[in-house]
Amino acid sequence: MGFVLIGFSDLPELRIPLFVFFSLTYLVTLTGNVLLMTIIRLHRHLHIPMYFFLSILSFSETCYTFAIIPKMLVNLITEEKSISFTGCAVQMCFFIGFGGTNCLLLTAMGYDRCVAICKPLHYRVLMNGRVCSQLVAFAIVTGFTLSLIVTYFIFTLPFCGEKEINHFFCDMGPVIQAACTENNGIEIVIFIFCIVVVFGSFLLILLSYVLIFNTILKIPSTEGKRKAFSTCASHLTVVVVHFGCASIIYLRPKSTYSLEEDTLISVTYTVVTPLLNPVVYSLRNKDVHLALREGLGRK
Numbered sequence: 001m002g003f004v005l006i007g008f009s010d011l012p013e014l015r016i017p018l019f020v021f022f023s024l025t026y027l028v029t030l031t032g033n034v035l036l037m038t039i040i041r042l043h044r045h046l047h048i049p050m051y052f053f054l055s056i057l058s059f060s061e062t063c064y065t066f067a068i069i070p071k072m073l074v075n076l077i078t079e080e081k082s083i084s085f086t087g088c089a090v091q092m093c094f095f096i097g098f099g100g101t102n103c104l105l106l107t108a109m110g111y112d113r114c115v116a117i118c119k120p121l122h123y124r125v126l127m128n129g130r131v132c133s134q135l136v137a138f139a140i141v142t143g144f145t146l147s148l149i150v151t152y153f154i155f156t157l158p159f160c161g162e163k164e165i166n167h168f169f170c171d172m173g174p175v176i177q178a179a180c181t182e183n184n185g186i187e188i189v190i191f192i193f194c195i196v197v198v199f200g201s202f203l204l205i206l207l208s209y210v211l212i213f214n215t216i217l218k219i220p221s222t223e224g225k226r227k228a229f230s231t232c233a234s235h236l237t238v239v240v241v242h243f244g245c246a247s248i249i250y251l252r253p254k255s256t257y258s259l260e261e262d263t264l265i266s267v268t269y270t271v272v273t274p275l276l277n278p279v280v281y282s283l284r285n286k287d288v289h290l291a292l293r294e295g296l297g298r299k
Helices: 012-042 049-066 069-077 085-118 120-126 129-154 172-177 184-217 223-252 259-283 287-299
Strands: 001-004 082-084 164-165
Touching: 001 085, 001 184, 012 049, 012 259, 049 069, 049 085, 049 129, 049 172, 049 259, 082 085, 085 120, 085 129, 085 172, 085 184, 085 223, 120 129, 120 184, 129 172, 184 223, 223 259
Parallel strands: 001 164
Antiparallel strands: 001 082
8 A cells, every 4th residue: 555645746847847956956955964064073163062953953954855855856757656655654754753853953052052142151061062962862862752653643544545645745734634534633643743843942942032132132232242143143044944834834723724835835844944054054154164165275
């Protein structure tokens, strides 16, 4: 038994242009994230908590896109758009797991910026290597534990024969809609998962920035305020896009679902947002610029 991913089947004339666009975007995303991880790994002045979290986020984003985009690209250029029951479950598990991990990593990065600005004298003690490793481990374990629970509940639903999934990958909502029976209990479990991971993480980040802005306002000089805020600007940009897309998809009433809108938004957070991470942090970060110039200079 398997599923058929409808994906972009209603846009046959755009299959090749979409394939080219997604392929180039994916290539740039992989290159950007790998380059960012390499720069952070090779330059000792980047061995601080902020860049440690950023390197883990880049690795997670790389795995996140790998779980979705290669299969989507294959489906765009072939007539065979099926995916096995097991393959669909594995794809969903990794998608949710890395997606949840990314939310929690962004939360850890918000906490790191909060400590750096609000408690600068205690920063090295509060954000030592052990604490950073524990925060990363918590993000990964929590993300994949919730992912396994949600995936298990969804794939215990009855599926009759070959079912169509109105999406380009095995997302939670479309797979549930492909089941032979309606089960509101599963939808409640998913909603709780989204509240815990998406909304909970966003609230913690929001709390961090309330404390950050309160501290920045107390800085007497304009230049000091600008420098303090510049250390948060990249993170804040990624947070707004990441949580904005996730909230639109997973924290809205079922009655407002639209296949076309969901597909467009899903493209944003599965293809565009992972590209945003290395681009934003590379373009806006002087430390990364310096490390990159040093690397090119050596060559």
